[in-house]
């Protein structure tokens with residue numbers, strides 16, 4: 001088993017990669033009989049399913065299904081891989097997974113949206129096909145993250161109602177949402193690379209730590225290479241570090257998202273035995289006073305909260321969707337988004353690096369409620385810590401990630417100002433978030449960390465973080481139909497929060513449900529005019545306040561939710577684009593305001 005690195009697998013002259021995406025066998029297991037019946041070697045009545053894909057939109061009986069389901073596929077390992085170590089990497093299994101190869105249980109993993117890896121060299125056969133079986137189970141349980149509906153109800157979504165019941169406001173899509181790949185490495189291999197960048201004068205400084213797994217004594221040599229720069233790596237107990245200094249560096253920014261390829265090699269007896277290349281960006285992010293700085297200059301995040309959501313493919317990697325979404329971000333003049341409410345596909349992160357998009361990168365901690373019993377809170381903390389470690393391991397080298405976010409709208413009592421937060425819940429949350437904040441900074445001291453707060457929620461929690469991030473719906477969930485009053489209440493709260501914390505402040509959600517094609521003047525709730533005027537009012541209030549470091553509209557596009565009385569047709573209609581990416585009136589307003597360029 002690897003030491004824990006989550007490097008994106010790559011093909012080169014030392015390593016191999018085989019993507020198992022495509023058609024797999026699939027079977028629901030409502031009676032939970034698959035393990036006892038040996039489904040790990042063959043499914044008795046399989047239907048075809050694509051991987052990656054959510055299962056929900058494909059078969060009627062799968063839509064609202066909660067329970068285990070099995071995926072299976074036969075594969076050959078290319079003969080040229082013999083003598084190498086072979087690993088299986090699952091990009092995302094939502095939610096709990098167990099994996100068998102050749103009928104042997106090889107690993108288990110809890111939590112969607114993040115990859116896991118297991119070495120399967122010993123389990124493979126070379127003279128006949130191998131079988132991989134993955135049991136994916138998607139129960140909404142209170143001790144998980146995101147939690148299933150618990151003793152205190154269903155969080156925000158509990159208030160909204162909804163079927164299937166969730167603590168969050170999006171459809172509980174499930175399945176193998178990203179690629180399952182096989183890859184091979186030499187016996188001694190590069191397991192992890194951490195590149196941290198700083199700026200000194202006009203130099204870009206790259207400090208690189210490498211972890212390797214050696215078949216010998218854990219010592220060895222290697223090299224770092226970036227353009228024509230080179231440094232030696234000398235491993236002690238599998239670890240080595242070196243620093244490169246790039247003179248007259250071309251810094252990474254949304255205006256010029258320049259990437260430098262960084263190559264790490266291992267050597268034995270002067271011969272290169274393993275190599276790994278990643279593209280890095282030279283840039284810094286920091287908070288100073290009430291400003292967020294990128295490369296030492298104040299930066300403002302214009303953009304959206306998003307979802308990985310599209311008809312039929314559900315929450316799965318959908319490259320056409322991503323390419324279109326990046327084109328539309330450019331069209332509308334946005335420079336950022338938040339990965340609401342879970343980590344997005346690695347391909348999306350690579351594109352953000354390349355296209356110069358700033359990402360607030362969030363773990364799947366949505367629907368936390370600190371009125372629940374302490375043992376649930378403890379179980380959730382353990383999972384949040386695991387998800388944070390996995391996310392930082394996966395995404396730490398992406399220049400596009402400028403902020404880690406450890407939770408969305410944790411609850412500590414009544415919602416939306418209908419009562420005061422509950423003191424014991426606030427205390428419990430303080431201990432929880434102090435720990436998460438500390439872990440994020442320990443794992444990655446180079447990026448600020450935030451928590452996204454709900455309207456009317458406990459303000460104390462924000463004090464632990466580098467950036468104050470808030471979701472506000474004055475004019476929608478409160479002050480309905482009264483846009484001006486809502487905007488004034490919003491502006492007042494901005495000033496209060498600034499006086500209270502003196503930190504950069506971001507509005508990470510603000511928006512209204514908007515049925516495309518429905519119009520009214522004067523604006524009325526649910527119409528395109530109302531959305532456009534609501535967003536304008538919030539943007540105006542923020543524009544007068546230099547401590548506001550970002551405005552992200554909720555949402556980029558309409559998205560699927562559970563069924564309920566407050567979500568027409570099982571959709572959240574707060575998108576400025578429809579689910580099939582057609583602009584509403586607000587998209588044109590934003591484009592004018594944000595100086596959108598290009599033709600999408």
Ligand code: GCB
Pocket residue numbers: 156168169341408409471509554572574
């Ligand atoms: C929120 C949540 C988001 C919901 C949104 C809404 O505050 O963070 O997940 O979808 O409100 O539309 O109510």
